[in-house]
Amino acid sequence: MRTRTVLGTLVVAVALLIGAGGCGGNKGDPSAVPPPKAIAKDVPPGLDLRVSSGKAGKPAYDRANLAPATKLAPAEVTQLLARTKPLAPEPADLSAFAIRPGSQPPPRTGPVITATFPPPPTDRPPPAVATAGKGLSVVRWMPEGEVPLAPELSVTFSQPMIAVTSQEDAARSSP
Numbered sequence: 001m002r003t004r005t006v007l008g009t010l011v012v013a014v015a016l017l018i019g020a021g022g023c024g025g026n027k028g029d030p031s032a033v034p035p036p037k038a039i040a041k042d043v044p045p046g047l048d049l050r051v052s053s054g055k056a057g058k059p060a061y062d063r064a065n066l067a068p069a070t071k072l073a074p075a076e077v078t079q080l081l082a083r084t085k086p087l088a089p090e091p092a093d094l095s096a097f098a099i100r101p102g103s104q105p106p107p108r109t110g111p112v113i114t115a116t117f118p119p120p121p122t123d124r125p126p127p128a129v130a131t132a133g134k135g136l137s138v139v140r141w142m143p144e145g146e147v148p149l150a151p152e153l154s155v156t157f158s159q160p161m162i163a164v165t166s167q168e169d170a171a172r173s174s175p
Contacts, residue, residue: 118166126165134158 072080140156162170 121165126160 137158138155139158140154142152142154143150
């Protein structure tokens with residue numbers, strides 16, 4: 001609701017300014033037009049409008065035009081250079097040109113393995129683990145310490161929880 005009031009006030013103030021500037025009553029000094037705050041007293045603070053006669057300002061500076069210059073005589077150039085400090089070679093200037101090392105040779109190809117992945121299912125049990133007779137224990141966990149919100153939780157046990165044989169078997173026995 002406040003936005004409509006401010007917008008309405010602004011429209012009235014602009015209409016009054018346009019009407020005052022374009023009615024043709026004052027053809028003299030453009031400063032004779034009263035300032036906008038005198039016309040619309042209920043315009044919110046910080047809003048300044050200015051009406052001018054539309055006269056062009058100073059032309060822009062043309063930076064393309066160069067300053068006039070004259071060529072120095074060889075004697076004048078020698079005299080100017082004699083006033084400067086001679087250039088002494090620095091140790092960093094005497095280093096050899098830095099050439100990057102050559103590219104690595106392309107990798108050699110190895111033998112082609114013609115096996116299927118994953119391997120076909122078998123009736124053999126998975127290989128025995130060295131910890132088969134021992135109790136189940138937690139080896140690692142993440143995150144450690146006090147965490148307000150854990151985006152990821154990881155727990156590693158001392159024995160496999162599900163015998164991993166294929167993706168289909170793992171999908172059927174999801175915890």
